[in-house]
Structures are given as C-alpha cells and as structure tokens.
Amino acid sequence: xxxxxxxxxxxxxxxxxxxxxxxxxxxxxxxxxxxxxxxxxxxxxxxxxxxxxxxxxxxxxxxxxxxxxxxxxxxxxxxxxxxxxxxxxxxxxxxxxxxxxxxxxxxxxxxxxxxxxxxxxxxxxxxxxxxxxxxxxxxxxxxxxxxxxxxxxxxxxxxxxxxxxxxxxxxxxxxxxxxxxxxxxxxxxxxxxxxxxxxxxxxxxxxxxxxxxxxxxxxxxxxxxxxxxxxxxxxxxxxxxxxxxxxxxxxxxxxxxxxxxxxxxxxxxxxxxxxxxxxxxxxxxxxxxxxxxxxxxxxxxxx
Numbered sequence: 001x002x003x004x005x006x007x008x009x010x011x012x013x014x015x016x017x018x019x020x021x022x023x024x025x026x027x028x029x030x031x032x033x034x035x036x037x038x039x040x041x042x043x044x045x046x047x048x049x050x051x052x053x054x055x056x057x058x059x060x061x062x063x064x065x066x067x068x069x070x071x072x073x074x075x076x077x078x079x080x081x082x083x084x085x086x087x088x089x090x091x092x093x094x095x096x097x098x099x100x101x102x103x104x105x106x107x108x109x110x111x112x113x114x115x116x117x118x119x120x121x122x123x124x125x126x127x128x129x130x131x132x133x134x135x136x137x138x139x140x141x142x143x144x145x146x147x148x149x150x151x152x153x154x155x156x157x158x159x160x161x162x163x164x165x166x167x168x169x170x171x172x173x174x175x176x177x178x179x180x181x182x183x184x185x186x187x188x189x190x191x192x193x194x195x196x197x198x199x200x201x202x203x204x205x206x207x208x209x210x211x212x213x214x215x216x217x218x219x220x221x222x223x224x225x226x227x228x229x230x231x232x233x234x235x236x237x238x239x240x241x242x243x244x245x246x247x248x249x250x251x252x253x254x255x256x257x258x259x260x261x262x263x264x265x266x267x268x269x270x271x272x273x274x275x276x277x278x279x280x281x282x283x284x285x286x287x288x289x290x291x292x293x294x295x296x297x298x299x300x301x302x303x
Contacts, residue, residue, distance in 0.1 A: 014026065120136055
C-alpha cells in the first residue's frame with residue numbers, strides 16, 4: 001500500500017479525526033494535548049488536556065469529546081522508540097472531556113460511573129442518537145491489572161452506564177454500519193469482540209459465559225489498539241508488534257496492511273470518497289496518509 005508522511009515529531013499520537021477542511025485533529029498522549037495537523041503537516045496545539053488524552057471524536061454538539069486515561073502510562077525510550085510503560089503510582093483515574101472548538105473551553109463531563117471512578121478511558125464512538133460508546137482500558141498495577149469495561153453515556157452529563165465489566169484490556173471501539181453491533185478490540189488478547197445491541201445504549205445479554213461474540217483472535221503475539229469501521233462493515237484495527245492495520249471481516253477472516261512502526265495505534269477515514277486513511281504511528285511520533293482500498297464508514301458527526 002502506498003502512503004505518505006504527513007507529520008512527525010508528535011508525542012505518541014492517537015485519536016485522529018479527519019475534518020472536512022482536510023486537516024486532522026489528534027491527541028498526543030505523552031504530550032497531554034489536542035493538536036490539529038494541517039494537510040501540509042503544520043501543527044497547531046488546540047488545548048493542553050493534562051492526563052493522557054487517547055480517543056477523540058466529534059459529538060452532535062460540534063465539540064471534540066476526549067477519552068482521557070488520566071496519565072496511566074510511564075513513558076519508556078526503547079531503542080529510540082517511545083513505548084508506553086507501567087501505570088505510575090500517582091495515577092488516580094481517568095475522565096471524559098469535552099473541548100468546544102468555538103469557545104476553546106475544556107470541561108470534564110464524567111469521572112465516575114455508579115460511584116466508581118473511571119480507570120483509563122481509551123476510545124469512543126457516537127451513535128445516531130448522539131450518545132457515545134466508550135472503552136475503559138483499565139490499567140496495570142504492581143500485582144497485575146485493573147480490568148476495564150465497555151460504557152455508554154449521553155453528552156448532557158445525565159447518564160453513564162457500564163454495559164460490560166471485567167474485560168481484560170478493551171481498547172478500540174466502533175459501530176457496525178447498521179448500528180446493531182458495537183465492536184471492541186482487546187489489546188492483550190489480540191481479540192476483536194462483537195457485542196449485540198438490544199436498543200440504543202443497551203447491550204443484549206451475553207451469549208453464555210462469554211461477554212460477547214469473538215470475531216477473531218490474532219495468531220502469535222500481536223496486540224490490538226484503536227479502530228475504524230469500513231462502509232462494507234470490515235473493522236480496521238491498529239496492530240502492535242505486527243505494526244500496521246488489520247482488517248477484520250465480521251465473518252472472521254483478516255487481512256493485514258503493514259506500516260513502518262511497531263506501535264500503530266489508530267486509523268480514521270475521510271476525504272470526498274472516504275478512501276483517504278490517516279494512521280497514527282505512535283512509537284516514532286508520525287502521522288501517515290494512505291489511499292485505502294475500500295471506503296470508510298462515514299461517522300455520524302463531523303466538523
């Protein structure tokens with residue numbers, strides 16, 4: 001696949017949003033900021049978020065919504081690559097933030113669900129009703145892990161619901177084109193989950209003992225990160241170790257598209273025909289653009 005370098009010098013980029021003007025807004029997790037990258041690669045800092053801004057998406061209000069893990073990683077320099085390490089002892093939890101593009105105001109909307117602090121919010125996607133699904137990745141501890149979950153929330157701050165609990169390390173999240181399924185990628189398991197939706201914001205009961213349906217488990221040691229869905233229904237998940245993007249068909253087949261970074265973390269689609277794809281290559285701090293072989297799914301809201 002042909003691709004071009006759009007920008008470099010980013011501090012662990014993630015959460016790309018393809019805007020209508022051709023620019024890309026993304027998070028810099030290590031840099032603790034939201035950044036706009038122009039088509040010519042110029043960078044503009046929009047806001048310092050603190051913590052660890054990870055996923056980002058345009059909401060029905062035109063604002064940028066951010067899943068912030070609260071600074072759940074120490075940062076390691078490994079052979080010149082920036083690698084997320086263990087969770088520091090200072091970490092107390094994450095949050096859902098809202099950044100208003102017009103007023104440039106940053107607010108925190110959610111920090112807890114049902115009296116329990118969010119651990120490490122990771123990625124989010126808005127449905128047609130204007131609510132959003134988001135993953136909480138959990139975090140590491142000296143003894144092991146705090147597990148994560150899959151949540152649904154409304155933008156007015158009135159409702160947040162934990163729809164699946166005790167997931168190992170949920171990361172990327174996306175909706176099927178008909179919004180009957182929410183997909184979540186589990187980093188440590190190298191697994192793509194499918195969760196059937198009973199009604200907006202509510203999952204159907206799980207099948208037996210499993211929390212959801214397994215679309216596919218990657219072979220060997222491969223890790224999964226954030227994702228975007230194609231118009232065809234394929235789920236494109238950024239892949240770590242086997243650096244690149246893995247496209248999962250809902251039937252279970254997969255195809256891999258390599259990019260030059262062991263830690264590719266996300267992909268988004270845009271352009272007039274939705275076949276422009278931007279990929280965050282995080283350990284080298286770069287943003288790439290490619291022509292994808294199939295159009296991406298147009299998101300419900302954009303700016």
